[in-house]
Structure formats: structure tokens, C-alpha cells
Amino acid sequence: MKQFNKQATSLLLAAGMGLAATAAWSADNLADVLKARGLSQQDLLAAAKTYVPTGKRDEFVAFSSGGQSGQVIVYSIPSMRILKYIGVFTPEPWQGYGFDESSKKVLAQGRIDGKDITWGDTHHPAISETNGEYDGQFLFINDKANPRLAVIDLRDFETKQIVVNPIFKSEHGGAFVTTNTEYVIEAAQYPAPLENKKFYPLEEMNEKYRGGVTYWKFDRKEGRIVTKDSFSLELPPYWQDLSDAGKGASEGWSFTNSFCSERYVGGIEKGRPPYEAGCSAKDTDYLHVINWKKAAEVVKAGKAKKINGHDVISIETAVKEGLLYLIPEPKSPHGVDVTPDGKHIVVAGKLDTHVSVYSFEKIQAAIKAGKFESKDAYGIPVIGMKDALHTQVSLGLGPLHTQYDSKACVAYTSLYVDSQVAKWNYCEGKVLDKISVHYNIGHLMTMEGDSTKPAGKYLVALNKLSIDRFVPVGPLQPQSHQLIDISGDKMQLLYDMPLPLGEPHYVVAIDAKKLKPAVRYKVGTDSRTDKPHPGAVRAGEEKIVRKGNKVEVFGTLIRSHITPETIDVEVGDEVTINLTNLERAQDETHGFTVSTYNVHASVEPGKTVAVKFKADKEGVYPYYCTEFCSALHLEMMGYMLVKPKGWKPSAKKELAKGSYTEADYKATVKKVADTQAIIDSVVAYITSVNYKDFPDVVAMVEDAFDQLGKTKGLKEKHEGFAAKKDWENANLWAEQIWQYQVKTADLGLRAKTYLEQNGARKVK
Ligand code: K7E
Ligand code: CUA
Numbered sequence: 001m002k003q004f005n006k007q008a009t010s011l012l013l014a015a016g017m018g019l020a021a022t023a024a025w026s027a028d029n030l031a032d033v034l035k036a037r038g039l040s041q042q043d044l045l046a047a048a049k050t051y052v053p054t055g056k057r058d059e060f061v062a063f064s065s066g067g068q069s070g071q072v073i074v075y076s077i078p079s080m081r082i083l084k085y086i087g088v089f090t091p092e093p094w095q096g097y098g099f100d101e102s103s104k105k106v107l108a109q110g111r112i113d114g115k116d117i118t119w120g121d122t123h124h125p126a127i128s129e130t131n132g133e134y135d136g137q138f139l140f141i142n143d144k145a146n147p148r149l150a151v152i153d154l155r156d157f158e159t160k161q162i163v164v165n166p167i168f169k170s171e172h173g174g175a176f177v178t179t180n181t182e183y184v185i186e187a188a189q190y191p192a193p194l195e196n197k198k199f200y201p202l203e204e205m206n207e208k209y210r211g212g213v214t215y216w217k218f219d220r221k222e223g224r225i226v227t228k229d230s231f232s233l234e235l236p237p238y239w240q241d242l243s244d245a246g247k248g249a250s251e252g253w254s255f256t257n258s259f260c261s262e263r264y265v266g267g268i269e270k271g272r273p274p275y276e277a278g279c280s281a282k283d284t285d286y287l288h289v290i291n292w293k294k295a296a297e298v299v300k301a302g303k304a305k306k307i308n309g310h311d312v313i314s315i316e317t318a319v320k321e322g323l324l325y326l327i328p329e330p331k332s333p334h335g336v337d338v339t340p341d342g343k344h345i346v347v348a349g350k351l352d353t354h355v356s357v358y359s360f361e362k363i364q365a366a367i368k369a370g371k372f373e374s375k376d377a378y379g380i381p382v383i384g385m386k387d388a389l390h391t392q393v394s395l396g397l398g399p400l401h402t403q404y405d406s407k408a409c410v411a412y413t414s415l416y417v418d419s420q421v422a423k424w425n426y427c428e429g430k431v432l433d434k435i436s437v438h439y440n441i442g443h444l445m446t447m448e449g450d451s452t453k454p455a456g457k458y459l460v461a462l463n464k465l466s467i468d469r470f471v472p473v474g475p476l477q478p479q480s481h482q483l484i485d486i487s488g489d490k491m492q493l494l495y496d497m498p499l500p501l502g503e504p505h506y507v508v509a510i511d512a513k514k515l516k517p518a519v520r521y522k523v524g525t526d527s528r529t530d531k532p533h534p535g536a537v538r539a540g541e542e543k544i545v546r547k548g549n550k551v552e553v554f555g556t557l558i559r560s561h562i563t564p565e566t567i568d569v570e571v572g573d574e575v576t577i578n579l580t581n582l583e584r585a586q587d588e589t590h591g592f593t594v595s596t597y598n599v600h601a602s603v604e605p606g607k608t609v610a611v612k613f614k615a616d617k618e619g620v621y622p623y624y625c626t627e628f629c630s631a632l633h634l635e636m637m638g639y640m641l642v643k644p645k646g647w648k649p650s651a652k653k654e655l656a657k658g659s660y661t662e663a664d665y666k667a668t669v670k671k672v673a674d675t676q677a678i679i680d681s682v683v684a685y686i687t688s689v690n691y692k693d694f695p696d697v698v699a700m701v702e703d704a705f706d707q708l709g710k711t712k713g714l715k716e717k718h719e720g721f722a723a724k725k726d727w728e729n730a731n732l733w734a735e736q737i738w739q740y741q742v743k744t745a746d747l748g749l750r751a752k753t754y755l756e757q758n759g760a761r762k763v764k
Helices: 002-021 030-037 041-050 101-108 202-208 292-300 315-320 360-369 662-688 695-709 714-723 727-757
Strands: 060-065 071-077 081-087 122-130 133-143 148-153 158-164 183-187 211-219 224-235 239-245 253-259 284-291 305-307 310-313 324-330 333-338 344-349 354-359 389-394 399-404 410-415 420-425 430-436 441-447 456-463 479-485 492-499 507-511 543-547 550-558 561-563 566-570 574-581 590-594 601-603 608-614 619-624 637-643
Touching (some): 041 492, 101 158, 133 507, 183 253, 211 239, 284 333, 324 344, 324 354, 344 399, 354 360, 354 399, 410 441, 420 441, 456 507, 550 566, 590 608, 662 695, 662 727, 695 727
Parallel strands (some): 224 310, 550 574
Antiparallel strands (some): 060 071, 060 507, 071 081, 211 224, 253 284, 305 310, 333 344, 354 389, 399 410, 479 492, 574 608, 619 637
């Protein structure tokens, strides 16, 4: 504490001195602020450790399950600022997810028995790995409620694929990846018959109900799961819970724990004690130890059976081929977490104060020696607990999940009942430190803490209850993620973060430098398939094609207009509107909607998206850009006119005219000349430096000239109208030149600022 105070005081002093030197922006001094806001020196230290000044970036990026929102939440550490919600199993309007045609197709992959399922209960995200280290290419996440798994590409943070588990009715132990992301593991939760739509009474639980674990084959090059190369292991009707893949020493194996190995069937309504009593009666449950590498060979050799068209290795085959072993684990366990070197497997028993550390070496020795204490009711060999244990450590009440530090042998385990995090040494089996969290922690997570190279530094506690931490917002309270500094011997609580979007179960965090997201798509890309979009067109190729009652629009978006600006259809027409964003500049996203037709698209630079609907109501429907993309964003609109069938105008009528004068025209021409002078000076600056060394600037310059290029021929046009004294057309076409100039100048000035701030050099 003394040490801490000294540190804090010197920090305070240093900060104070800094302020004194540059205090022009504020009359406050640090001591006054601390006093006024009731902050301690410890608060100040925590703030300094988490604060990320404007313009600077965080060190880690976290991907949190969004729980019942069916989404993924992206935030950064240590500031805990939310960066994005990714629509996964649930429509997400901002991204157009579920409101444009391509993303609807992704959601449709998640249909079960032909039914849309538009919510999910996401639990465990997993980042793809290379040699057991996070590689930042893909993210996987499971849906416990409707057994599904999704693939998110981290080049654009979009959901690309949803697969439905062919044999489970619920699942929990996913997503966990093998060390080179060969497979994504997904284990069942509540046992049920594996055959789809098959009914057996609960009395036949032992015979007809089954659990299992699925190994989804991942094709990294395609960035997709290959369902036909995926397979499952049939497991007894124990309630499989969490999984983890072996690594290092245990490479090629995977571990899945279970509870309710009692195979109890509750029934309060029949006078039977409930599940919670019957499922926790025994002192031990089973850890499943599975040789997945060998299992894949067994499937290749044709020894699997097909259930619902999917390869399943029966328990009998798994035992015969030596793929499957059980080890008792105390008591109603929850987490199973393999150590970074793969030598140990840590299991926590919810109803036991201990964590059990199993030795992979001992497990292998028992298997080699054929030393089993018994067989379970399904003939699976059971390795004796003593023969597999390295050590057991009493940590506290309700241990759940474990994560690892960059320091050797150091682990952190969540204590649900105690509302604490325990720091302990799994090699020597001793407790090192404890810290209270608020409240009732489920998972916890250290930076890259389930990879072979944990990065240490920070830990996030995912608390189930927030109770008194935040300003009350009604009975449904936000979730509470707490950031803890684990860099020293003693853990230190730094920050409370409310999460208002469903109960996140697990979160993974990666070094931000490993992520290489794109800033734009190749023009005309369908982002959900990563292929050229059939509806893409370039500037000047826009068109409307009619075939019978089908109307297809091939349009473009660029600041600040939508082409086309009028879409004429008849009642009952089926309308498809394809839109390509022609921008190259970073962050110049346009949105698109047609009033009252429940469609929306987010069209990032280069993307092509289609929206489709039946124009079933006669009337006038504005469509517009939904992102404030430029000064004239509000003008970025058009009209869809839905006419009665066979409608003809009764008499030829013209669009209303303005009342422009020669003076208006001259003023516009002068404005154009003045703006051109600004553009010329910016261009002179940009070309005087090494702008070509900055890809973002090159893209902006390309866009700027694209905009300016559109003025071609317009000068002749307005001069032509002026010669005929048509001041309206003369003025408006001159005005249109200015519109293009404004966008050119806007981009040019942004490029200039960027170059000045990023140390551009003069070139000859
Ligand atoms: Cu513990 Cu689904 Cu991993 Cu919740 S799970 S906490
Ligand atoms: Cu494009 Cu607003």
C-alpha cells in the first residue's frame, strides 16, 4: 500500500506538472478535480491505466457473446469502449442484416425445419488459431437455444455462415477451435434422441436419448465450415457442458465435461424431486476425453453411421477404436480449460470448492497400460480419478471457469458463489491472491488467455449481477464487465463497464495489432459471399430493367445522389434494387431504405447490396440515404412511384420551374471559379509530397478526381443554356459543377490534413 501511495503521488505530481505547463485549456487543477468529484488517488491511478486519450487506440480488442441478443459485442481494452455489435443470429438493422437480400440468405441458413429462427442465445466466441495462437482471421460463436454455429470473417466483421447442428436439440460446449482451426468443437447440452423429429418417452432416457460432440470441419481458404466433412461422436445422455481442444502435449485430443451423469428425469408435477436435486446427487460426473484426430480417420475409413445425413461415430465404435475415455470429476463441474502448454486440464466443480488439475501425461499412461477402474453403463472405459489427477486446490465457493496468465503456472478461476476471482498456481497447487467482483461472476477472461501464448496484463470478470454498480434503469439491469489489472502480484480492479444487450457468457480478446480489417471492398462485392455481386454496375451503367411484373434497378450511390432518382413501377410489381457504393474514401458508407417497405441496406465503400420487395400499395414512397454522408446528405433521395395498373398521365404536364435570373447564374459561375482555386491549391500541396506512400490518401485522391471528372461537359452545357437565356438550366448545371467541386474539395482537404498529421515528405 505504501508503495502504491508513493506511486500514485508521483503520478499525481507528474500529471499536475503536466497540467501546469499546458493548463491553458482549463482553469482546473488536478487536486481540485479530485476533490470536487470525490475521487481517491487510487481512482486516479485506475483512470490513468484505462484512459485512452482522444486519437489514441486501445491495445486489445474483445469479442463478447451478446447472450440472448444473438449478436456479438466488440469492445476494446483497457478503455472498455464499445466498437461494434455484429448481427449473427438476430437481424441487426444498422448493418442491414436481415433487411437486404444477401444477409437474409445468411440468416436463412439458420432455419430449422424450414422455420426462421431470428433469435439466438450466444455463449462462447472463439478466435481462429494458428499453432494454438490467435491469428485474428475468423470468429466463431454458438447458439445454445437452437443448436447452431456461426462464422464471422474478421476482414469485415460480418457474419458469413450459419450451420445448424444436424443431431442435437440444444448445445453448449462450442465454439472451441483446434490448434490450427481444423475443426470447431460444439458439444450437446440437454440429451435428446439424435434422429430428427423422433419421439421417445422420458422413460427411455437411458436407451434412446443421447448427447454428443460435433467437430465442424473448417476450410480456412474459403472461410467456411464444410458440413459434409464434419462429424460427431455419439455420447451417453450425460449433460455435456463445456469443451476445450488439446494443444501442445495434448494436441489431437479434446475434452468435454458433463453434469447430470445421474441421467435423472425430474418431475415436480408428478411428485418427483426436481432436476436440480436429481442432477447433483452423485459426488462425481464425467470428463470425456476424446482423440479427435483418430476419430477423423475412423470417419474417413467409413466406420461412422449416418444420422440425418451426418457422419456419427457410435459409442460402441468409439470404444472399440480407442477414441473415448471417461474420468470422474467433482461435482457438477462447469469449466474445462486446457493449460497453455497442453499438459494439464483444469476442471472446476460448481458444487465443490476445489479445482481439479488433471495430468495429460497420466491420462495417457493409464490408457496405454489399459488401467481403468471400471466401465460406465455404455461400456466406456473409466480412468480412476487418482490415476489422472495432478493436484486439487481448494479455491472457494462455486468455482466455474479458468484462464491463464503469461506468467508460467498462473491461472485465474471465477468463484460464482463467493463473487471473487482467485489467482492460483496450478503447478504447485496453491492460492496466490483473491479479489472481489460485483457480483456473481460467470466466465472470466485474460488477454489471449485460452491460447498457447496468453498475453497477461488484464482480466475481465463477466458478472451475472450488477445490482448497485450503475444508475438504475428498471428491474432489468445491465450486465457488468469489470476490468482487472493482473500485471502485478496483487490484482487491482480498474473499471466497471455496463453491457446493455443480453447476457454475455464468454469473451475473447486479441492483440489489436493482429487484426487486419479492410477499409473498403473491391467495387461490386457481395460482402456475404465475398464474390462479385450480380447486381453491381459502375458509374454511367445504371439502368432499370423490366420483365413482366419484375422490375430490377441497377443503381449506384456516391455523395450526394442516388442513381436513379425516380423509380416508376406498377402496383403488384416485384421490385429489386441493387446498389453499388462507388466511394473509395474510408468510412463513406451510405444507407438505403424505401419508406414503409421494411428494407434497409448498409452500403460500405465498394459494396453492392440488393433490397427486394413487392410494391403492393399504390402511392408515392421516398427512398433515401440513411447515413449522414455529406453536407447534402438530406438531398440524397429519390421517389418510387407506385402507379395504378395501366396509369397514363391525363395531359402532358411539366415539372414546376424556379425563377432564376442572369444574376443568379453569374453568382454561381463565380462560386465555381473560387472553389476551383481552392481545389488547385490543395492539389498542388498533395502532389508536392509523397502522397503515394499513403494508401488511404491514394484512395481519397482517386475518389476526389472521380468526383471532379463528373464535371466534364457540364461547362459547355451551362454555357449553352446561358446563350439561350435559359437561366434555370444554366444556373442549375453550373450549380451541379459546384456540388462535385465541394465533394472534391472535402476529400482533398481531408487528404491534406491526413498527410500533414502523418509526416508526409516533400518530393521534387
Ligand atoms: Cu459458464 Cu454458457 Cu460458458 Cu454461462 S457458460 S457462465
Ligand atoms: Cu449517402 Cu447520406
